[in-house]
Amino acid sequence: MSLVNLHQVHKYYGDHHVLKGIDLDIKAGEVVSIIGKSGSGKSTLLRCINGLEQYQQGGITVDGKEVTTDDIQMRRLALSVGMIFQNFNLFPHMTVGENVMLAPTIVLKKSKAEAEATARAMLEKVGLAEKFDSFPEKLSGGQQQRVAIARALAMSPKVLLCDEITSALDPELVGEVLKVLEQLAKEGITLVLVTHEMNFARDVGSRVVFMHQGKVWEQGDSKTLLSNPQTDELKQFIGAVL
Amino acid sequence: MIEFSNYDILRNLLFATQWTILLSLAAFIGGTTVALTLTALRLTRNPTIQRIVKVYVELFQGTPLLMQMFLCFFGLSMLGYEISAWGAAILSLTFFTSAFLVEIWRGCIDTLPKGQWEASRCLGLSFLQTLRFIILPQAIRVATAPTVGFSVQVIKGTALASVIGFVELTKVGTMLNNATFEPFKIFTLVALIYFVLCYPLSLYSKHLEKKFNVSR
Structure with missing residues (x-):
């Protein structure tokens, strides 16, 4: 049974088409890392899941309930979705x-x-x-x-969304935050993280989702995907960050 | 002709100062109340309401306070509403004060990071709960110094009420001058009294600014 489900989600900022039909299914207990270049729509995707951003087409459900930016709905959603921000x-x-x-x-x-x-x-x-x-x-x-x-x-919360939560930290402080996340992952909490920490994604994450140009370009088991990327774009990306 | 001793002059001026203080307080309380209401309305993010508040602010910031007083005093009586000089002065100073306070407070609320609103939303707080527990406590800290600073403008603004015949410090100064023909002495005293009223407020505002800057 999926905890978070996205079906053909499209999002526009004015004329700018940010998310171009995202399908994603996250089960309870998964640790999903969303990676990709800046501007690929990772953070926007996360913000749509918790209702901070409106999407124009498609559907998102969390724990079986439809996500909208409506205030009442948002408050109900807050009970199942926790959010950690880059700037605390x-x-x-x-x-x-x-x-x-x-x-x-x-x-x-x-x-x-x-x-x-x-x-x-x-x-x-x-x-x-x-x-x-x-x-x-x-x-x-x-x-x-x-x-x-x-x-x-x-x-x-049933699922914890983390939006680049180590990006604003000095390098020597990143470890202590990742350690807490790792502990949570072991306890079985569902995590969806937008991250640049490839080692964490590989070692702790169960799945990696690579986003490119507003689409889920490639996804799969974290160890397999990162060691054996299929698309040129992901190969390039991994080459650039590692 | 009656002779005015220095004591008489000072006594009359100080008596009139009470009215200046009273008018300032009334204007400040009126202005704060209206500004609070308008600020709350602005935050609802309803575009029509926001436009109305914007027009209000621009109207009263963009015209001289004296004209607003004339319009309140003469304009209203021509429309058939009898209004005293006291009433007209309070009304126009309330418009004036609130128009500036709304802008000052808007700035203070806007300096709070957007993340404060987002974090509150993600924790399930309603709009009013966010305002009450997160935004206002922080905005008030930022807003106190400029608000106290602005009260100086209100006190000085009350001098204009003398033109529509309200008997406060400036008006009594003019009257005493007409009787004694000693403008230098009298208006120096008048200015000094305004300074004594305003300077402590300026100092206090600066003190507040420092205090809150250190703790941030």
Whole structure:
């Protein structure tokens, strides 16, 4: 049974045809890495899955429910889809703990005690339990991104979307964030990541989707695909990034 | 002819200052209320509403405050609505203040990264929840300094109300000058009193700006 399903999705920014008929099916527990050059539509694809961007044709379902950008629908969707951004997007006026507790308290209507227990558990999971009362600005980029992961996890999403979440980090901080992702993958959470981390895609990911010119150009098992690409475009891409 | 001692002059000016302060407060409260409403309307992202707010802002920013006062005072009475100088002054200063505050606050809200809205949406917060828990707390921090700074403009703007006959600091200054023929002394005093009202606000605004800059 598929958790995320895209059927012939087309997306335009004005005259610019960004996504040209995307078909994609993601099952629970898969770790799917979306790779490709910038401008190939990777991030747009991810943003369509969680309703941040509107698509013009086709259909997207998550957990059997249709995705639209409608506000009410979006809020229902938020319960099953978590999103991590390149720039963390933590709330700077709240402590780390408050960041993680906010949505469970006001969206899921959990009691403060319950939300705090969840928040502490999630921060523990990303290795930042002791930062509960710190403000985001006091943390390194890698720590901030781990808080963002904890914040998304606190809503117990069925699938976690990661939009180039290590791209804004200093190289020495990338590892700590990837380690958390790897841990989550082992626990069986469904991950869809737009990434440039080829090693991570190969070693941790179960499937790689290569996007080119707004289409799914090639996809398959991560190890097979990356070691034995079929199309010239993917060969070229792998040659350029490795 | 009545003689005015320096004490009399100062006493009269200080008495009139109360009206200047009162008018400034009324205009500021009125302006803030209207500006808050307009800002909230703007954020709904309804194109028609946004256009209306834009026209409002451009209309009141693009015409002299004095003309707005004339229109409120003489214009309204010609249309058959009796309005006191006090009422006309408050009304026009409210328009003026709100038009500028809407623009100042728009800038403050726009400086917040778009990602704050997106992260809130992805966590399932509604529009109003996002506004209340995420956007406003941050925007208020950014907006306080320029808003306090702008209140200085409001205080100075109240001087124009003297032209439509509202008896405040400037008007009393003019009246005293007519009686004593000592313009230099009287208008220096008047200017000094405005300065005493405005300068602390400017200082406070600068202080706020520094304070919030450091914590960011």
